[in-house]
Amino acid sequence: MQRACLLSTFGTALVLLTTGSAQAATQIDWWHAMGGGLGEKVNDIAADFNARQDDYVVNPVFKGDYTDTMMSAIAAFRAGKAPEIVQIYEVGTATMMHAKGAIIPVYRLMAEESADFDPSAYLPAVTGYYTTPEGKMLSLPFNSSTPVTYVNRDILEKAGVDEVPMTWQGLGKALEKVVDSGAADCGLTTTWPSWVMLENYSARNDIPFASEANGFEGLDARLQFNETAVVDHIQRLAQWQQDGRFAYGGRKDEAAPKFYSGECAMMMGSSASYAGVRDNANFDFGVAPLSYDAEVIESPNNTIIGGASLWVLSGASEAQKKGIAEFFEYLSSPEVQADWHQFTGYLPITTAAAELTRKQGFYEENPGTDVAIEQMTGSAPTENSKGLRLGNMVQIRDVINGALEKIFAGEVGVQQGLDQAAEKGNALLEKFQNANS
């Protein structure tokens, strides 16, 4: 960490020397969680912004994974040394927005500092997760993805499945063929089970995950997944786990090798995994939209996003605020967004960026990359598909994943397992409510 600091200081010094405006440039620190190739891309974006103007210098600093970054930012805030911009994952949203004295909402900052900020330029399905019920943007979406279905076409062909079904009912029949024909040992697996199989299943089929509009309308929201069609859905997966049509693979990305190795014919996972699938799959793969439940809904909703957004922490000076507004405008520009979208597989945050990407012919050259964006923009988000705003969401996910593991291992019944998870989750929500009201 110390070395990263030194390096960035050195980098800053270099920039100051070359631009020759050492006395004027305002420093803006940006802590992020993008490692590897993504981290280099972040550095490129900041360097390009710094080169374009002389007034501000944005210093990106890599702080480890999402949890590490959030922890360091909070610790730094408590010590009075917070960065101006910090990248926070979507499940940390409720914690951030309730820390009223610690953040500057993006809509307010942009309104005060920037003349041509147009909230309607952003994709509602992406920004919805980070806005108030009145539609005011609290943080700037940076990297957002949504779950899609990756399929192994070679296996499907061997099993005699011509088309990837759109519904869970159709999927059940197709996967039966896969397993019965012996084309693969397992039909379907999933990464991030709570996100895909509970949170997004609810959004896609327009059923509430929690009360109070999934927590958007109040801290007294309580979990409802144990009383909805989710129960039948998990029952279905538990059944499939028995007969081979589904295989549980782990809480995060651990399931991916099951798909790469050809053990499973399909995988539901983040749209941002596209590059990983492309690099690891030595078979003909395809991307299909996330299935919906024909018994619950006729035409499906959009799915909800995962990923992270950029928060502005209070303590920024007037000059820094101006710089942040300018930087956010630059980040939202169609060119930067289209480049980021195409390079990483994350969703673009503006309509203009999606159109630019289409015009550049990217979707034609990379078939399947437009599935996620189609899925997000196909319908207007409803109360149930705008996102989740639940406190202690990181732990709630752990609780849900723990319950799923017990259900799939056959240790508890479906209803009982989900009831227990809801009860534990509600205790966490109550704790959050008490600490923030």
Add this chain to the structure above:
Amino acid sequence: MAYFQRSHFMPWLLLAPQLIIVSVFFFWPAWQAVEQAFYIEDAFGLARHFAGLSNFMAVLSDPAYYSVIWTTVVFSLSVALGAMSIALFLAVLADRVIKGGSTYKTFLIWPYAVAPAVAGVVWLFLFDPSLGLVTALLERLGIEWNHNLNGGQALLLVILASVWKQMSYNFVFFLAGLQAIPKSLLESAAIDGASPMRRFWTITFPLLSPTSFFLLVMNSIYAFFETFGTIDTVTSGGPGSATTTLVYKIYQDGFVGQNLGTSAAQSVLLMVLVGGLTFIQFRFVERRVQY
């Protein structure tokens, strides 16, 4: 000598560096944890109010906490006993090797140089449910290995990884202990007709007791605290909460969940627990040690 007894200043001065380090890196954070345990505070430290014992009540009234204690007991006992008995066995064997002894010893000490997180990753590769080498072997034997779903297997895996990592440390101490035992004792027993097993249990083992006791304390502390990295990389406490130990739960609640109050209460409880355990070890087990 007389000078030291008269002066009240000199001993303190000489102790000062150590005392300063201990107070900055131990007493101060420990005090902060104790203080934090009595408050409810939001993550950013914007609002804070006194909560009395409610953080402790919340922890102690949660049935999940007791299952975590049970997991910790099973885990720690297995790790401490496993790492010590295997190390002792290997040390006795290595002590008798005459040719190429140092090569054996080097290889046996090697795992200690591996960081806990890396040790975890190595074992994770071997036991990956889809790609792992050992998993493939087990499958041939008809055992289905999936530690992502099977809690018992997950616990076994983190125990294996932790034992492997700690074994080398114990090996070094046991080997040194064995080499300090006078050969004449063993030889005279052999002349009296004592079998190798008898020589081990009546001479070697009792003479190793100071080493064993020291290692028991060190291994308990290792199992309680330092296995965090291994657990984090291998299972992240799952599946369910099958591999969540007390330390891991503190991390989950405090760092991931931002619940500072209950997390601090748990660390105070853990501090009391480990302190108590060490006290018991010194009070009762040490009596049987022959120096």
